[in-house]
Amino acid sequence: MSNPAKISLRNVHKAFGPKKVLQGVNLDVAPGESVAIIGGSGTGKSVTLKCVLGLLTPDQGSITVDGIEMTDASTADRDAMLAKTGMLFQGAALFDSLSVWQNVAFGLIEGRGMKPRQARDIAIARLEDVGLGSEIADMSPASLSGGMQKRVGLARAIATEPEILFFDEPTTGIDPIMGDVINDLIVKCTRELGASAMTITHDMASARKIADRVAMLYKGEIIWDGPVSEIDQSDNPYLKQFVAGDIEGPLDLDLKHL
Template sequence: MLSVRNLHVNLNGKQILHGVDLDVTDGESLVIVGCSGTGKSVLLKSILGLVPKQRGTVIIQGIDLDHATKDERHKALSCIGMLFQGGALFDSLTIWENVAFGLIYGQGMDPGAAQEIAFEKMQQVDLERRTAFLYPASLSGGMRKRVGLARALASQPKIIFFDEPTTGLDPITSNIVNDLIVRSVKYSEIGAITITHDLGSLRQIADKVAFLCNGKIIWTGSVEGLDNTENPYVRQFVDAKTVGPLTDKRN
């Protein structure tokens, strides 16, 4: 479904990614963890072509983005839904228009039909109907996060990228979001890449875990593997120790 090989990204002279490889298959949920500022969000954005890559290959549903026609590229990228870490909502559009944006402007769907889908997706993320006609500025941070999630799901993507889907949500809403991710992946057979610092959420949603450190994926394994690994970087992260190789590198 998605294959990334040897991805290198350099931004403003700083090498962010140094050769990342990853694969996601149908119905598989990959969770990426790693310290703040290591390039997790940049990794997802570079797969989508939102930040330029220096080197490497991205293949989405068999289409190599560097050797694709404009139509093939559009087809490949429209398979992907993305929940951005900061929401990235359009301030001047109402909530339902934000959720329906890709349906109306990307797929050319009739606005009435798109509005129905927007309402349905909003309900799935526990957003009340009354919020549909408000603007993002009048929503709380957690509500905006859920609007971003509803938008990512609205176009029925085959692969979804969730960048910190539960950050800033209360524990109950976090569980609603975790369930939604699991249901989407298992029942709709989509592939998912989730970035999270929330280890409780990781335990609920991950089939496979990848640990990003210094621009590379230095460890991959299962959730059980995460609990049992002796890799010192992963151990320090999971056990939240203030002393260890991750903090040595920072100092």
């Protein structure tokens, strides 16, 4: 018998007034698996992620993490789920009022009550894991480049050794070379932790590198789901257009909002 899914979404719907964003999303992430949700702007990728994290409540459907229903979870169950997750935000989302090491150690100190001296040692070790030296530990995040801020954000995401990692457009806002560095670091850190990972991205180079499996979201539904190795062999016209980056094709592009 195969392992139950680490994260499971079943028939998830979410609307904002008359705008139906999610219209029956079904998706599983297995233990230790990395899944990327791809799709254009406005297709519901971020809403899906926010529903899993509990930042939004679905109008309908089920979301389970380790078999526990999250859509109506108690505060204790929700906190327990968040305690075993790490998150790399799109804009790194570092706290300007804290030093680099304090940002990395935030979950250790605030979430686990760890003493600052011990948390600092762990933070510096995690910075080294993402290729940053201890000399930046006491610097302000604002003094770092965008790529360095992303790496600090990744160090913070892995500092608590989470079982689940979420990546929100991890390569947005940085150049292609630094994007590739971030992708490599995500693969390295995820594998070393043995974590399950869910990434939302429109960057196919990133999806190909960091994911075991890709799911394409379009008009609120998963319209293709399969291993990365099968993307180029797929005859799904929507996936083919998205991967090729073509304007012409079956995708209903809302060019007014791109």
